[in-house]
Amino acid sequence: MTEAATVDARPARRATRITPVSIFLWALRIAALAIILYGSYLSISSGRLTASQWRDLFVFGISTGSVYALIALGYTMVYGVLRFINFAHGEVFMVGAMMAFYVANALAATTLWTSSPVISLLIVLVAAMATSTSVAVIVERIAYRPLRGAPRLIPLITSIGASFTIQYLVRGLVGPSTKAFPRVESLRGTTEIFGLVILKSQVVVIAAALVMMTGLYLFVEKTRTGKSMRAVAEDPETAALMGIDVDRTIVKVFAVGGAMAGVAGALWGLVFPSLNFFSGFLPGIKAFTAAVLGGIGNIVGAMLGGVSLGIFESVGPSLVLAGYEIPAFSQLKDVVAYAALVLVLIFRPTGILGERLAEERT
Amino acid sequence: MSQVVDAPVPVEVELRPAARLDMRRAVRLGLSGGVAMVLVCAIGMVAAFQPRMLIDPILPMGTFFLYLLPLIFGWTASQPPPTLEGFEPAKTGARNILAGALAGVLGGLCVGLLLIVITTWDLRGVFINLSPQLAEIISFGLPVAAAIPVIALVAGVVGALGGAIHLLSPRPRRATMSALAWVLVFSLFTDIFGQLFDALSLDFVIDFLYTGRGGALTIAGALVLFAVFFAFYWWLGGRESTLRQRVQAMPAGRRSRWQIGAAVIILVILYFVPRIMGPFVSQILVTAGIYLLMALGLNIVVGYAGLLDLGYVAFFAVGAYSTAILTSPQSPAFSPEISVLASIPFVMIAAAIAGILVATPVIRMRGDYLAIVTLGFGEIARILLNSEWLAPYFGGAQGITNIPDLQIGPITFSTPQDYFYPVFLFVVLAAYITYAVQNSRWGRAWMAMREDESVAEAMGINIVTAKLSAFVVGAILASFGGTLFASQIGSVFPHTFDIVVSITVLVIIIVGGMGSVPGVVLGAIVLIVLPNLLREFSEYQFLFYGVLLIVMMLKRPEGFIPSRRRAQELHAEELSQDAWLEIYGEKGLEEKVPEGTT
Structure with a gap:
């Protein structure tokens, strides 16, 4: 089909279809928008939170959002290349966080933890990256590679199986108890950047995530390997004809995605110092939302999507739900994230930047 | 990657030696x-x-x-x-x-x-x-x-x-493997066989086979069983x-008489099952029956219509909670206190509405996005049921208790043994619906849609009604499960309706065979009854499910008892051609046969 044909076909289709379904969807859209706007109006006009409290929520949103962004990179890169949702990616992240916890715990018993926190954090980071990368590559080898070319839902189901397997393997290996990440003394308290008072740990998280994402962006855009990844994402058959080893490139994509999830796992310990075998599920779903929000298959989009979702999730409950005076609205924090997921998938499945995959590849 | 392989080997050509074991x-x-x-x-x-x-x-x-x-x-x-x-x-x-x-x-x-x-x-x-x-x-x-x-x-x-x-x-x-399998079954489920032989007053069999009631097999017992x-x-x-x-050669009338006879015998045996097996096993069978009900519903949504619903537990929750609200005197906001039986029509309406509400937004959505959105719906439902905000209506984390027992006329169902019969009845009903719908206009529309949505639409199938009807039928079947569950347990709590329930139901239909009713029954028996009978195993149940999902998708995506059409679809002829090319294609036929296979 040529470009012109698709462009022509669309307006005609839109014009002829005003079905009950589209009326329902429009009503849903308007209702969602009205609820959000009216709730925000109510809560801002009530003046319950001061400007600095809003700012704190905002910064907290950016720091969790940058962790989501790091995880989202794995979803988006795999989706870009293989066109399936790697449901087990949240568990890859969890495994990295587990490793980070154990390494940090071991280091916290030594003097290195207090004397040179930078080196110890780097060790934690590398260990988490290595673990997550290996898990991602092993999962690809066992569960996904034999399924190339299978109907699309089959690898999705396998990835659900892989996700369960990893969760319960970790549960069996290290036990079901919730682990508490050790404190980093030098990261306690706040610091001031550009006149903003920010928690030091959040500064570290945001900075590390920025560095990793810039590095990844340069890697994908500038190096030969990155070029081959983009080529395989664009069209695997042609890429193979051009002499690119598709299987190896896919392994590299999984490895890079896993490494990013490992970094996210280590940083997660700095923001939310508690974790168990089930901790990967929700961040995984949220990161997937972020990937879709930014336009799945699009690396910059994943970063933008992650940060926006983080802000949305942290500001949203206080902004919208508190406006309606809902009791214990923080319980509904995850509902906000899921609602964002559902609304984005229903109304803008191409995401903010995702024009590339709007047309389905056959 | 299907490729046309030219030049089939003529019959008279001498056969080449096969590759050796690698x-x-x-x-x-x-x-x-x-x-x-x-x-x-x-x-x-x-x-x-x-x-x-x-x-x-x-x-x-x-x-x-x-x-x-x-x-x-x-x-x-x-x-x-x-x-x-x-x-x-x-x-x-x-x-x-x-x-x-x-x-x-x-x-x-x-x-x-x-x-x-x-x-x-x-x-x-x-x-x-x-x-x-x-x-x-x-x-x-x-x-x-x-x-x-x-x-x-x-x-x-x-x-x-x-x-x-x-x-x-x-x-x-076959004889060896089957005999070993039976020895394993006898050694794993000693409680069951103990109960069974006890009920048949065959105590000497227990004494011979086992070291005691609920004990291990003896060596002599194992050998004799083998x-x-x-x-x-x-x-x-x-x-x-x-x-x-001989069965095939029978005239149709006689064969159907035999079939009716077999069915009657099975029914009689089933009638005695809960009495012989006692409350513990009956409870497991009831649980399995409720899962089976859900699996038959999800089988319609996923197996027939090809819509991967990961939030299926939400419909189960709709059934359980609407029964609870309508029947329990403890229901916080609205409590008509009708009987469980009278609540069923309302439960069906609630489930149908829920099905339409979930299905409408996802009608134009691709398969994998649909899976994630339904997962989101399921989780939203659970969190809302659990929340303080809606606690005045649904009881929050305390749930709703005091749900009355099911009563049909003068009979009250209270023990797990009693519940076996209504659950069985609903399962038969669901299986009948599944069979009846399979070759109906709806069923054919669903399957066409599963194969290719755009082609189905071009052939005049209304995708909107097809998707809505699949979700509604699936939702109603799951809500029956919810009703039975609520009235049997007597209370509903939000944490019951976790994502793992959806995944368990999915594993059941995948292991059994998507779109195949006998497969789903087998799946429910293997995946719910066995782990519950083996108490040591229950901790590793979900690990087992996860591994099973992967292994099934890799080795036998059509399930253990596949529906014929599904198997054809997944194992097309080119698969064998691909294997052929993989082993011998690269080096060509002219060279010596390589050692390696993959």
């Missing part, structure tokens, strides 16, 4: 199997199973599960390559046993390595299950230096036995095809 593959499999054995030890499965004896002094359950692995990968490693057109069938021989033994020994050495690690360092700070107790079990109580060769030897022998299975011709192979079942399957092996032919 020993490198055996090494690879042995090492990965070894990793699996180490993991089974490290997650605590072996130690947890060990106290239970299967065959009294010689075979504890932990050891059995550990050495089941070398049997499986020994069997896989020595599997002859598939027979391809133009080639002789692969010969079996000592090489198969050797490959199996090699794989087994390597697996055993991995366990030996684990033993050294456990006895040298104390890793329990991280891996909580690497205890001295585990070392005791895997070393058979021997000192480390002596234990390692013993472990390798045992694993090697088991692997070789796995390889030797290929040497048996089909009839003795001999009996071996003889039976040997006898059956020679006659099965003639029996089948």
